[in-house]
Amino acid sequence: KKAYVFLKKGVSSAFKIISDLSFTQQPQDDSPMQVFDTPVEVSIVDAASAVITAYSGNVTLALGVNTGGGVLSGTLTKATVNGVATFNDLSIDEAGSYTLIGSANNGGLANVESSSFDLTEATHTLTAVQFATDSFGMISPSGSISPATLSGSAILELWSNLSPTF
Numbered sequence: 001k002k003a004y005v006f007l008k009k010g011v012s013s014a015f016k017i018i019s020d021l022s023f024t025q026q027p028q029d030d031s032p033m034q035v036f037d038t039p040v041e042v043s044i045v046d047a048a049s050a051v052i053t054a055y056s057g058n059v060t061l062a063l064g065v066n067t068g069g070g071v072l073s074g075t076l077t078k079a080t081v082n083g084v085a086t087f088n089d090l091s092i093d094e095a096g097s098y099t100l101i102g103s104a105n106n107g108g109l110a111n112v113e114s115s116s117f118d119l120t121e122a123t124h125t126l127t128a129v130q131f132a133t134d135s136f137g138m139i140s141p142s143g144s145i146s147p148a149t150l151s152g153s154a155i156l157e158l159w160s161n162l163s164p165t166f
Helices: 152-160
Strands: 018-025 040-046 058-066 077-079 084-087 096-104 117-119 123-133 139-151
Touching: 018 096, 040 058, 040 096, 058 084, 077 084
Parallel strands: none
Antiparallel strands: 018 040, 040 084, 058 077, 058 096, 096 117, 123 139
8 A cells, every 4th residue: 555645844743644444343143134233333544453533434334245145234334433434223134144345435445344244043932822711711721832943934924824713
């Protein structure tokens, strides 16, 4: 990388040369179709990895590795505040392994890729109880069905196929 510095005659204040973009808060393993639990942060840093707080500009995120075929949603371009762009509303709609790519709109900075993270379907435990009516028409438990671990889509399918009888 080349850096050019132009100084005027006289005393100049200290300056830092912008070096790179850096994920200062990496994306974490999570679940698809929900906002990430931990905001992602991309910072503008100098050669010593110190954040350049005077930098003002935008940072944009996009998907890099995308094994799940997901779509990245949320505010994908954020302005930096004190050299840091914070993405607090990101989500991806499919399970899989991913990376994010950060890019800046000015300063000639190279893109940066996040560490890999995985989005996996959450599992839910469903316990069902059978009910029967007695001779007075009162409903009472008549037994239970052992708990089953189902994915979210299986629970929806089970729910939609229930047909209560009275």
